[in-house]
Every structure is written in C-alpha cells, then in structure tokens.
Amino acid sequence: MRGDNTVAERAQGALYRRWRPQRFSEVIGQEYTVKTLQNAVAQGRLHHAYLFAGPRGTGKTTVARILAKAVNCESPQEGEPCNECPACRRISRGISLDVIEIDGASNRGIDQIRQLREEVNFVPAETKYKVYIIDEVHMLTNEAFNALLKTLEEPPRRVIFIFATTEPHKLPPTVSSRCQAFEFKNISPELIAGKLREIAKAEGIAISPQAIRAISRRARGSFRDAEVLLEQLSSYKGKAEIEEEDLLQVMGLPSEEALSGYLRAVLSGDIAGALEVIARLSEGGKDPELFLESAVEFCRDLLISRLTGEPGLEQGQGQELLGQVLSDGELISLSERLLELKREMRFLLDKRIMLEVGTLKIIADLKGLRSGREESEGLKTEIKAKAKTKAKVKAQAGSKLKPKPKSSLVPEEMEERWQRMLEEIKKERVAVYAFLAEGHPR
Ligand SMILES: [Zn+2]
Known part of the structure; x- marks a missing residue:
C-alpha cells in the first residue's frame, strides 16, 4: 500500500x-x-x-x-x-x-x-x-x-x-x-494566482499576467490542477514567455475574441456573423461543447462583475463592449439558453450543426423577447404620461407593467419571421437550412 x-x-x-x-x-x-x-x-x-x-x-x-x-x-x-x-x-x-x-x-x-x-x-x-x-x-x-x-x-x-x-x-x-x-473549499482564483506568481518567480518561469489569470480561472478551485497546467505550459514553451494563447491552445479553448465576437453577433441578431465565428472555430479544430461552456462562463463573469461592481478577473475589452449592450436579465436568459444547448449537444455526433441550429434559435428567441419588451416599454411611457395628470393610474401600473410573454407574437407574424430567417440562413449555410426547413417555430 x-x-x-x-x-x-x-x-x-x-x-x-x-x-x-x-x-x-x-x-x-x-x-x-x-x-x-x-x-x-x-x-x-x-x-x-x-x-x-x-x-x-x-x-x-x-x-x-x-x-x-x-x-x-x-x-x-x-x-x-x-x-x-x-x-x-x-x-x-x-x-x-x-x-x-x-x-x-x-x-x-x-x-x-x-x-x-x-x-x-x-x-x-x-x-x-x-x-x-x-x-x-x-x-x-x-x-x-x-x-x-x-x-x-x-x-x-x-x-x-x-x-x-x-x-x-x-x-x-x-x-x-x-x-x-x-x-475543504474550492480555492479562489485570486489565491491561486498569487501562489502561481510566487512559484513562477522562484522557478524562473516566464509567464504573462494574463496567462496566470487564465490558468487560475481554468483550474476551477483546484490548486493541483493549476500547478500541473503551469508545469505543462512551461515544458511546452521552454525559456519563452507563457502567454494566454498558449493555454488556450493546450486546452483547446476559444479565445476571448471569438467568444465576444460570437455573443455580440447573437445579441445583435447578426446571423452571418455568428455562423462565421462557428466556421472559424470549426476550422481551428475547437470543440463546440467546450466553446459553449466558455461562452457561459464568459456571461457569468460579466454578470458577477456587473452585480458586484468589481472588475472581473478577465475584464477584457470584449467584456466591456458586451457590458454596454446587455441587461442583466438578458445575460441570465442568454446563459440559460447556452447551457441548454450544451446539454442537448452532448449526445450528438454532428456538434457543429447543433451549435449552428441552436445559435439561430437563440437569435430568433432573443428577437421575440426584445420586441415583447419594447411593447411593454412603450406602455410604461404611456402610463407615466397618464400618471402625471391622474395619480390614480399609478395603482394599476404594476399589473400592466408585467413583461409580456413570448407568445405575444401572433402565429402569422412568427411564421413570417421564421421564413425570413430561413431565407437568410439559406444564403449562409445550406446544411443548416435543410435541417431547419423541416421544423417550425415553437
Ligand atoms: Zn519533526
């Protein structure tokens, strides 16, 4: 023994x-x-x-x-x-x-x-x-x-x-x-980063601060994993400085640029843009499941740094840009969709198609969600205007302000939007179009 x-x-x-x-x-x-x-x-x-x-x-x-x-x-x-x-x-x-x-x-x-x-x-x-x-x-x-x-x-x-x-x-x-x-508790990324810095210095390992932060986050609370990653990267790089990109390469992870590009495309309803990011990932041999996982983490970090008012561990430019676009509710709902998609993907062979189809569904849903909200925003302004003259209206405002459910779209409208989207997809990816053309909007 x-x-x-x-x-x-x-x-x-x-x-x-x-x-x-x-x-x-x-x-x-x-x-x-x-x-x-x-x-x-x-x-x-x-x-x-x-x-x-x-x-x-x-x-x-x-x-x-x-x-x-x-x-x-x-x-x-x-x-x-x-x-x-x-x-x-x-x-x-x-x-x-x-x-x-x-x-x-x-x-x-x-x-x-x-x-x-x-x-x-x-x-x-x-x-x-x-x-x-x-x-x-x-x-x-x-x-x-x-x-x-x-x-x-x-x-x-x-x-x-x-x-x-x-x-x-x-x-x-x-x-x-x-x-x-x-x-025994998971060790915080900050504590892991501090110790890694100490080890790298003592061992003469050249490593960028971004790479230290990225390792600390990827280790998910396990200091042993962080040390193993550091050692792996140091033998991979020899005397050269370890960069964040090296970690992404070793672990098959997407870059922050790819993540923010994808999320921005999804949020702005840019179908061609989203499909392009997926195509590049696929050519680079990245795993769609890992990509979704990273995208969810990206959203979570962003949400946490928003809610706590503290800059996240990886507060890059991409996150700042996204931060201006998204509301907290949208971020949460987007994370949920991405997680759901990752779960559905697990048992499928063609993960790329699933990622593409799933992404398009998310884009369509977000559009629906937003048009619903715009209606209720409009209602809000209307009510405010009335409240100025009639204070009594105030009491009713609460019930009227409830966000409208997604189904507020009439079926014809939904069908029309779906067809428009299909046409757009057909231009970009015929395989995805064929897959979607058989289905109908939920
Ligand atoms: Zn002793």
Whole structure:
C-alpha cells in the first residue's frame, strides 16, 4: 500500500512535489481547517478519526500528511511539524512504518482494510501515533466499511484515522458520525494566482499576467490542477514567455475574441456573423461543447462583475463592449439558453450543426423577447404620461407593467419571421437550412 502515492505524484509532476506544503501555514485557502487542526495538535486535543471532505485538488491529502507529521514530530512548534526530526523526515519521504496511506479508489480496499484490521492493534513501531490516511474513502466496498466500522467503534489507543473524500454523502452515517469533519473549499482564483506568481518567480518561469489569470480561472478551485497546467505550459514553451494563447491552445479553448465576437453577433441578431465565428472555430479544430461552456462562463463573469461592481478577473475589452449592450436579465436568459444547448449537444455526433441550429434559435428567441419588451416599454411611457395628470393610474401600473410573454407574437407574424430567417440562413449555410426547413417555430 505504500508507494501508491509516489507513483501518482510522479505523474503530477516535479513542480507539484516541490511545492507541496509541508506546514499548516503553507496551505492556501483552508484557513479555518488548518488553524483548528494546528490548535488541536498544540493543545493535545486529538480525535481518533477525521473526515476531510471537499473537491479535488484542494489540499485534503496534503493536510492529512501535515497532520500525521505534526502529531508525531519530536519537536513541534505551536502545533506545526518541524520537518527536520527523523519522524518528520521519514513521513515526508513516505517511508514511515506508522503512516499508512490507502487509496480507496484503486482496488476498493478489501485486502488493505483486512490488513489494517490485523495490524491496527499493534502499537506504532517508531512514532507516537499510527496514522491511517484513507483517500477516496467513499469508494470502499460495504465489506471494507464494515471492517472499518468495527475498528472505529473501539478505536485502539494511539491510532488516528484520516478519511479524505470528494463525496462525503456516499459514506455510511455510521462511519461519518464517528469523525470530526472538516470541509475543504474550492480555492479562489485570486489565491491561486498569487501562489502561481510566487512559484513562477522562484522557478524562473516566464509567464504573462494574463496567462496566470487564465490558468487560475481554468483550474476551477483546484490548486493541483493549476500547478500541473503551469508545469505543462512551461515544458511546452521552454525559456519563452507563457502567454494566454498558449493555454488556450493546450486546452483547446476559444479565445476571448471569438467568444465576444460570437455573443455580440447573437445579441445583435447578426446571423452571418455568428455562423462565421462557428466556421472559424470549426476550422481551428475547437470543440463546440467546450466553446459553449466558455461562452457561459464568459456571461457569468460579466454578470458577477456587473452585480458586484468589481472588475472581473478577465475584464477584457470584449467584456466591456458586451457590458454596454446587455441587461442583466438578458445575460441570465442568454446563459440559460447556452447551457441548454450544451446539454442537448452532448449526445450528438454532428456538434457543429447543433451549435449552428441552436445559435439561430437563440437569435430568433432573443428577437421575440426584445420586441415583447419594447411593447411593454412603450406602455410604461404611456402610463407615466397618464400618471402625471391622474395619480390614480399609478395603482394599476404594476399589473400592466408585467413583461409580456413570448407568445405575444401572433402565429402569422412568427411564421413570417421564421421564413425570413430561413431565407437568410439559406444564403449562409445550406446544411443548416435543410435541417431547419423541416421544423417550425415553437
Ligand atoms: Zn519533526
């Protein structure tokens, strides 16, 4: 069972291993958890079982190892391991006989838990506490859980269990209720960016600020993913500076220019423009699903920076332009449509056609939505004018101001608009036209 992790770490790269935190204070983004654990060690108030739950790459096994060292360190400093005594060093190198790591995912743990049951009652060989770290504990079989439960019900002295899981709800309550639980949170892009900057500087990796921000955002809260990306890009670029474009290329992501171009075309009802962006994406070998995902994120970032009044992490020119065009409601409804389209696309082979057809539907719907709103805007001005002379009208305004539903278009109008759009599409993309011509407006 020992050695499993070193293989996994080798795959994760040298940077990850070199920069793995060795003290509670070096862990980023989990202040409450590390402070509580550090205090518990300092005051000698240890539990016999801990549950670390949270998304991948947020530091669960890292903190588990620091805790294993802290409880066994020969000269701890305020709950922190010294990292220099023989016990600390053996644990850091993964060769301590008393810190045992089990990967619940690798073979669902039956043999390992059996072995654990046999060994758990032996006192630690060389340290104060025997520490079992069980990663992905939710993957254990029922059999393994039952064996584990018996040990947890009557925990041997000087044994500490640390369970790590991305899916705590899959643990039997009989097991989780016997643990002190800590929730590991996604790490914010700002914190990830700060740490990446520090690492790049120390390692002599040349990287633009835009690229750092882009990596931090793509990592989605996982610091491990961010480090792996940085390392991947640095070996791809050699001594040259890493640019945002390199990340997009490595990950197959669309550029901000493509995203804002697409959204602008959709919002202004520019069918030819939208189809052109899609054609360019397709020629560049970009995945339509990833493109939609990025477009939704783009909208979300824009919405967040609008609502909070703070500039987003990637506040480019494209976003500023879009910001002037869109209302919050429109942004939300557009995001919903794009997400819906992405879901529909998942099981289809020709994703490009689906992206084209879906985009045209969104354009048509937005047009309908807007003409509905213009009518109600007109009504609003009318009511305001009346309110000046007759204050009583005010009371009724509320009900009249409700936005009209999409269906306010009469069927003939809808049909006419649909036909006009089909003609326009026919000029641009015959394949899409053929697909649409069979259908009717909703
Ligand atoms: Zn030590």
